Amino acid sequence: MLAYITGAAGFLGSHLVDQLMRDDWNVVGIDNLATGDGRNLDDARATARFTFVHADVSQPWREWTSSLATPLQRPDVVFHLASPASPVHYERLALETMAVNAVGTMHAVGFSQAAGSTLLYASTSESYGDPLEHPQRESYWGNVNPVGVRSCYDESKRYGEAYVTTAVRKLGIDARIVRIFNTYGPRMQAGDGRVIPNFCVSALRGEPLTVYGDGSQTRSFCYVDDLLDGIVRLATRPGLSGNVVNIGNPGEFTIRELAAIVAELAEVELRTIDVALPPDDPARRRPDITKARTLLEWEPKVALRDGLQKTLDFFRARADEPTGYDCVAEYDTGVS
Numbered sequence: 001m002l003a004y005i006t007g008a009a010g011f012l013g014s015h016l017v018d019q020l021m022r023d024d025w026n027v028v029g030i031d032n033l034a035t036g037d038g039r040n041l042d043d044a045r046a047t048a049r050f051t052f053v054h055a056d057v058s059q060p061w062r063e064w065t066s067s068l069a070t071p072l073q074r075p076d077v078v079f080h081l082a083s084p085a086s087p088v089h090y091e092r093l094a095l096e097t098m099a100v101n102a103v104g105t106m107h108a109v110g111f112s113q114a115a116g117s118t119l120l121y122a123s124t125s126e127s128y129g130d131p132l133e134h135p136q137r138e139s140y141w142g143n144v145n146p147v148g149v150r151s152c153y154d155e156s157k158r159y160g161e162a163y164v165t166t167a168v169r170k171l172g173i174d175a176r177i178v179r180i181f182n183t184y185g186p187r188m189q190a191g192d193g194r195v196i197p198n199f200c201v202s203a204l205r206g207e208p209l210t211v212y213g214d215g216s217q218t219r220s221f222c223y224v225d226d227l228l229d230g231i232v233r234l235a236t237r238p239g240l241s242g243n244v245v246n247i248g249n250p251g252e253f254t255i256r257e258l259a260a261i262v263a264e265l266a267e268v269e270l271r272t273i274d275v276a277l278p279p280d281d282p283a284r285r286r287p288d289i290t291k292a293r294t295l296l297e298w299e300p301k302v303a304l305r306d307g308l309q310k311t312l313d314f315f316r317a318r319a320d321e322p323t324g325y326d327c328v329a330e331y332d333t334g335v336s
């Protein structure tokens with residue numbers, strides 16, 4: 001089996017590379033390293049079954065495949081994951097985020113059509129915005145501010161969804177859409193502004209954990225291995241073209257509960273700083289995973305404490321290394 005993965009050097013993309021290669025796939029990873037980290041691909045790059053292409057997928061696909069020995073190979077699946085994913089990154093790279101989710105998705109569709117591949121498009125729970133329906137089912141249309149600071153991400157992901165589903169109808173391609181809810185694990189970046197890395201790094205440094213608002217806002221957190229299991233099932237099961245499926249962990253925790261668990265696992269006293277909530281921060285977010293259970297026979301298996309322990313171990317091991325992205329988090333909402 002052959003996969004092309006856009007966004008291969010990122011958090012999810014690099015774990016997907018490793019998982020598929022463990023399952024004997026050949027993989028071509030494409031990334032412009034806008035928010036990715038080349039170290040995530042060290043293991044993969046040591047093998048002949050992985051090829052890395054340094055390219056911007058917002059450019060026409062003939063450009064990002066031109067350096068390959070066979071530019072138009074026929075991958076079984078194109079996983080289109082390229083996009084900044086954390087608020088810190090997508091606000092810094094707002095126009096690039098809009099480009100990769102709109103134009104980049106159009107090129108991913110064009111490539112998949114030319115190659116005859118299945119396309120898996122990585123969308124997000126942010127498609128639901130600040131939801132008025134709880135938990136969120138795939139049939140819910142969302143409550144998104146189209147001109148707010150998050151719109152570069154939310155609305156471009158929604159455009160990507162619209163383009164992919166229109167291409168299924170008009171071009172007859174085989175494409176599936178995953179709406180990913182907050183996912184965490186090793187290889188997240190220390191300074192990317194998401195709540196779990198922020199809490200882990202602060203706890204390991206013995207610093208107070210920054211809680212936005214009163215900390216009663218809830219999130220559901222899915223461990224990366226669980227998420228990838230769901231994504232691969234969605235991409236490879238026959239007969240699922242046109243489906244949009246939530247993948248996430250329905251266990252719901254307040255941000256304050258999360259802070260307490262991280263402090264306990266890191267064996268530090270819980271100290272928090274309370275800061276005002278940023279604009280458009282959703283109050284609640286939890287996936288309804290009935291569709292994933294039914295279509296994919298999938299559900300998450302990793303308990304939050306177990307996943308957090310692995311994530312803390314990762315940040316502990318990297319504590320003395322430069323992260324390359326150890327920027328000051330502008331805020332910490334827990335959303336991605």
Ligand SMILES: NC(=O)c1ccc[n+]([C@@H]2O[C@H](COP(=O)([O-])OP(=O)(O)OC[C@H]3O[C@@H](n4cnc5c(N)ncnc54)[C@H](O)[C@@H]3O)[C@@H](O)[C@H]2O)c1
Nearest residue numbers: 007009010011012032033034035036056057082083085183
């Ligand atoms: N991690 C989550 O909880 C989460 C939640 C919802 C959706 N998602 C989606 O999953 C995907 C991966 O997220 P992640 O957490 O791994 O983020 P990430 O920032 O770690 O990875 C994204 C990768 O895409 C690359 N990239 C960005 N723009 C590109 C371009 N124009 N051309 C080529 N490469 C480009 C980056 O360099 C990076 O390696 C994204 O599409 C994101 O929107 C993630």
